Amino acid sequence: MPDEVLNDISHRRYNPLTGSWLLVSPHRTKRPWQGAQETPSKNTLPSYDPKCYLCPGNKRAQGDSNPPYKNTFAFVNDYSAVKETQQDYHPETNKDDVASLLLQARPVTGRCYVLTFSAKHDATLADMTPEEIVPVINTWTRIYASHLSPSHPLNGQAAYVLSTIPENPDGEVTPPKHQLKNMQIFENKGAAMGCSNPHPHCQIWTTSTLPEEPGKELVNMRKYKSDTGRHLLDDYVKLELEKKERLVWENDSFVVVCPWWALWPFEVLIISKRHVRALVDLDDKERLEFAQAVQEVARRYDNLFETNFPYSSGIHQAPLDCTEEEAETSWFHMHFYPPLLRSATVKKFLVGYELMAEPQRDITPEQAAAKLRDCGGELYRKSLQ
Amino acid sequence: MPDEVLNDISHRRYNPLTGSWLLVSPHRTKRPWQGAQETPSKNTLPSYDPKCYLCPGNKRAQGDSNPPYKNTFAFVNDYSAVKETQQDYHPETNKDDVASLLLQARPVTGRCYVLTFSAKHDATLADMTPEEIVPVINTWTRIYASHLSPSHPLNGQAAYVLSTIPENPDGEVTPPKHQLKNMQIFENKGAAMGCSNPHPHCQIWTTSTLPEEPGKELVNMRKYKSDTGRHLLDDYVKLELEKKERLVWENDSFVVVCPWWALWPFEVLIISKRHVRALVDLDDKERLEFAQAVQEVARRYDNLFETNFPYSSGIHQAPLDCTEEEAETSWFHMHFYPPLLRSATVKKFLVGYELMAEPQRDITPEQAAAKLRDCGGELYRKSLQ
Ligand SMILES: O=P(O)(O)O[C@H]1O[C@H](CO)[C@@H](O)[C@H](O)[C@H]1O
Ligand SMILES: O=P(O)(O)O[C@H]1O[C@H](CO)[C@@H](O)[C@H](O)[C@H]1O
Numbered sequence: 001m002p003d004e005v006l007n008d009i010s011h012r013r014y015n016p017l018t019g020s021w022l023l024v025s026p027h028r029t030k031r032p033w034q035g036a037q038e039t040p041s042k043n044t045l046p047s048y049d050p051k052c053y054l055c056p057g058n059k060r061a062q063g064d065s066n067p068p069y070k071n072t073f074a075f076v077n078d079y080s081a082v083k084e085t086q087q088d089y090h091p092e093t094n095k096d097d098v099a100s101l102l103l104q105a106r107p108v109t110g111r112c113y114v115l116t117f118s119a120k121h122d123a124t125l126a127d128m129t130p131e132e133i134v135p136v137i138n139t140w141t142r143i144y145a146s147h148l149s150p151s152h153p154l155n156g157q158a159a160y161v162l163s164t165i166p167e168n169p170d171g172e173v174t175p176p177k178h179q180l181k182n183m184q185i186f187e188n189k190g191a192a193m194g195c196s197n198p199h200p201h202c203q204i205w206t207t208s209t210l211p212e213e214p215g216k217e218l219v220n221m222r223k224y225k226s227d228t229g230r231h232l233l234d235d236y237v238k239l240e241l242e243k244k245e246r247l248v249w250e251n252d253s254f255v256v257v258c259p260w261w262a263l264w265p266f267e268v269l270i271i272s273k274r275h276v277r278a279l280v281d282l283d284d285k286e287r288l289e290f291a292q293a294v295q296e297v298a299r300r301y302d303n304l305f306e307t308n309f310p311y312s313s314g315i316h317q318a319p320l321d322c323t324e325e326e327a328e329t330s331w332f333h334m335h336f337y338p339p340l341l342r343s344a345t346v347k348k349f350l351v352g353y354e355l356m357a358e359p360q361r362d363i364t365p366e367q368a369a370a371k372l373r374d375c376g377g378e379l380y381r382k383s384l385q
Numbered sequence: 386m387p388d389e390v391l392n393d394i395s396h397r398r399y400n401p402l403t404g405s406w407l408l409v410s411p412h413r414t415k416r417p418w419q420g421a422q423e424t425p426s427k428n429t430l431p432s433y434d435p436k437c438y439l440c441p442g443n444k445r446a447q448g449d450s451n452p453p454y455k456n457t458f459a460f461v462n463d464y465s466a467v468k469e470t471q472q473d474y475h476p477e478t479n480k481d482d483v484a485s486l487l488l489q490a491r492p493v494t495g496r497c498y499v500l501t502f503s504a505k506h507d508a509t510l511a512d513m514t515p516e517e518i519v520p521v522i523n524t525w526t527r528i529y530a531s532h533l534s535p536s537h538p539l540n541g542q543a544a545y546v547l548s549t550i551p552e553n554p555d556g557e558v559t560p561p562k563h564q565l566k567n568m569q570i571f572e573n574k575g576a577a578m579g580c581s582n583p584h585p586h587c588q589i590w591t592t593s594t595l596p597e598e599p600g601k602e603l604v605n606m607r608k609y610k611s612d613t614g615r616h617l618l619d620d621y622v623k624l625e626l627e628k629k630e631r632l633v634w635e636n637d638s639f640v641v642v643c644p645w646w647a648l649w650p651f652e653v654l655i656i657s658k659r660h661v662r663a664l665v666d667l668d669d670k671e672r673l674e675f676a677q678a679v680q681e682v683a684r685r686y687d688n689l690f691e692t693n694f695p696y697s698s699g700i701h702q703a704p705l706d707c708t709e710e711e712a713e714t715s716w717f718h719m720h721f722y723p724p725l726l727r728s729a730t731v732k733k734f735l736v737g738y739e740l741m742a743e744p745q746r747d748i749t750p751e752q753a754a755a756k757l758r759d760c761g762g763e764l765y766r767k768s769l770q
Contacts, residue, residue: 006490009471012594014489020597023493025466081410081738081745086394098620099628101613103645104399105391108408186737194734203737209397211743212405228486235483243484260488314741337740349579352571352588353466355722356699358596360466 015261045122054199069170082110110207117200125298133291149321190310276332278317303375307344400646430507439584454555456520467495495592502585510683518676534706575695661717663702692729
């Protein structure tokens with residue numbers, strides 16, 4: 001800890017990726033805790049569930065059947081948040097018309113995929129080995145590569161990965177005819193994060209617009225670059241490797257840190273050490289090392305409170321349709337936002353003050369990182385089985 | 386609905402108060418719903434709970450006893466998120482030092498209050514009459530008035546309300562010696578919003594810094610004013626009174642709308658019709674009419690799914706320490722963010738895509754407003770008792 005005093009005083013920290021502040025109240029963890037204490041949970045799910053719409057061979061809500069897939073399987077979400085084709089809408093904007101200023105809307109089209117991580121209903125990324133996670137990363141990479149715009153600066157890399165990563169024998173998705181702007185890969189894990197099916201899977205939403213969060217990050221990384229001549233996340237990775245107090249784990253290609261500006265109690269960021277702009281920049285070794293990093297995070301999370309740890313995670317990388325400058329400004333990273341604070345049942349609520357005034361956290365990111373550093377080793381469930 | 390097509394296509398809407406966009410997917414509500422259907426819940430709480438740390442006469446966690454108060458009672462939170470006095474911290478900032486750019490922290494001091502709404506353990510704002518809510522608003526007003534800076538442009542109004550609204554016979558809070566910048570009044574209601582004690586109460590956090598949300602609103606309202614010469618919320622209120630489709634309820638002094646840019650399924654905004662800068666601007670009639678508006682929202686919420694409806698609410702108004710220009714830019718309003726979407730048990734999760742990419746909602750604000758317009762009338766629980 002560079003400034004010991006930050007362990008004790010309430011303070012704000014700055015998130016340079018989004019350009020906003022959050023409130024940190026470290027002394028609040030000194031509150032007595034009378035909440036429930038859980039006993040370690042065993043995984044009691046079957047490895048195949050005939051009622052699961054994601055298990056191999058099963059029927060989905062709208063009648064389609066899943067193939068008897070081996071690892072990953074991607075399909076268009078039966079209830080997508082955005083549609084590929086819809087009625088046109090071109091609102092008039094007129095500076096003198098109050099309604100056109102205060103009631104602004106713009107159409108969004110796109111396509112949403114669901115992607116399974118494993119054929120096994122009861123697997124999670126924490127249960128899988130890095131080698132078993134590689135097919136997931138390969139599929140992410142192929143899907144991203146196949147959706148790039150014809151003029152994308154990473155087309156050379158995309159062509160290379162599409163010719164070297166084998167096609168999924170259980171089927172591939174074909175991109176929509178209309179070029180889309182952005183691809184957001186994300187996982188909601190656990191009922192606490194709105195996930196209704198425990199079968200391991202993520203979602204991939206592609207949209208015609210650049211969403212708020214990656215948009216803000218691009219703006220702030222661009223500004224940092226023009227102010228300093230350097231990349232924000234390049235500087236940040238070097239700083240964390242030197243300081244060590246927020247470092248959870250590293251390998252040759254990636255660092256895992258609880259970022260200085262973490263909001264969620266055990267928030268984690270995986271950042272590439274070299275300048276990787278998107279999945280297609282990763283080589284074979286790096287994809288394996290990314291799988292290792294993801295596995296480390298998932299396993300440490302589960303070990304922390306000896307539970308199936310809920311979280312939302314997501315990858316930020318270069319947009320599907322972007323300029324050379326935007327691609328160069330992008331720096332591959334993956335966020336993990338887990339709600340648990342004190343135990344398997346006590347979560348941090350981001351509610352009244354957080355929604356109306358400013359995000360607020362209790363334990364410091366340094367305290368969180370120290371705990372996550374300490375819970376490597378075998379997955380706690382292994383010894384219970 | 387000005388553009389019928391927005392009922393069917395996915396689109397983004399612009400929030401002019403925060404300057405950000407959100408994704409609206411109206412067609413998503415056409416998803417089949419197999420979730421639970423609840424039966425109307427009766428309120429089964431006692432009106433006095435000897436174990437509740439908020440009931441009159443009871444002991445609190447740190448040993449203090451509550452007075453035998455009649456309506457409201459305010460005290461300093463035993464576990465405040467910010468402290469009044471703490472060690473100094475003056476970080477050095479140096480443009481050439483990467484750590485001072487990427488690891489920024491600033492001290493925050495302040496004081497957090499808890500304020501009960503009623504002596505009755507089992508009351509909620511929906512059960513209380515507007516006349517019973519007036520003491521709550523009076524207390525908010527006196528606390529706000531007594532915390533203003535010596536040079537505050539609303540000091541005249543503050544002196545007037547302090548001399549006309551009677552003191553709380555059960556005790557008043559005295560402001561801290563160090564002038565603070567902002568006061569955030571907010572309520573977390575229901576376990577779904579992180580509230581652990583059903584005794585009706587809110588919190589009031591005062592801080593030495595202006596938090597993110599009111600800060601963003603000031604920036605955007607200022608910009609609108611300098612662009613158009615008019616106040617953003619003045620224009621917006623007039624627009625909603627003319628369009629009617631997002632209007633839930635109104636009286637002489639306030640409108641209740643589901644704002645155009647609502648994120649939460651049944652999000653509501655109470656806005657003053659005339660230019661009220663802060664609580665101290667309200668006269669006796671307006672405080673009663675504000676109580677009526679709050680009561681309408683709380684009762685309609687409970688009636689909607691015949692349940693004790695969870696939400697977080699909060700008031701935005703002029704900061705405690707501000708310039709004439711900042712006070713003039715402020716426009717009194719109260720946000721309500723409720724998580725329920727389909728029924729008493731089905732909530733909207735703001736998770737993966739929302740956290741990583743962009744806030745997303747399913748039903749439109751116009752659909753939500755129509756439902757809330759239709760559920761006025763007596764509180765559903767009354768006829769069950
Ligand atoms: O202060 P309480 O009621 O203990 O806590 C609740 O409200 C706070 C302010 O929104 C949040 O920070 C907490 O996560 C929530 O549980
Ligand atoms: O798409 P699902 O799994 O039905 O839905 C889940 O993830 C979505 C994307 O974060 C959210 O909008 C939903 O609220 C959540 O329940």
